[in-house]
């Protein structure tokens with residue numbers, strides 16, 4: 703075990719009004735985030751993706767193990783290969799693997815097995831979870847892996863929105879084709895495939911509503 707130094711950490715004490723204003727202005731930004739399915743092919747600098755990934759990786763994780771890995775796919779050839787593999791799985795999902803109830807829930811969103819966004823978006827970020835680390839001494843278990851990677855993914859899509867871009871939290875299922883195509887190490891499992899970019903000019907999103915505060919929160 704490594705003994706860690708502990709360093710002070712303080713936040714300035716704000717007025718109640720400042721706290722409310724800060725919280726509200728962040729909410730006002732985040733409530734405009736939308737998942738899109740129609741991407742422009744306009745280029746996005748790699749440096750933007752680097753900062754987005756640094757933000758994702760600043761998320762808390764069980765015992766600070768940071769049990770995640772990201773693969774950024776930007777080459778047209780690799781995006782094409784991934785699109786074909788994802789569409790192969792999705793065709794089986796939409797034509798038998800998903801229940802009628804599931805298909806009913808998706809119908810208003812207008813999704814289908816065709817995934818052009820996997821080629822249109824300038825970058826795809828594949829998110830992997832690591833149940834264990836491979837070390838010279840053998841396998842070392844990570845903790846709260848699903849929770850940790852979920853938190854990092856939340857930071858990731860918030861950073862994408864904050865930068866001025868859009869994302870799609872895509873979950874082609876099963877996703878092991880990504881591990882194979884990208885030749886990932888044996889301790890990594892793909893959990894999300896996130897196209898990042900600007901919306902296409904003709905991009906539209908369903909007019910959905912988020913639950914209001916009384917539907918999601920109870921106060922004790």
Ligand code: IYR
Pocket residue numbers: 792795808813814815872873874875
């Ligand atoms: N993975 C499929 C189906 C799908 C499932 C859910 I839950 C969604 O919110 C959207 C789509 C697909 O990507 O089409």
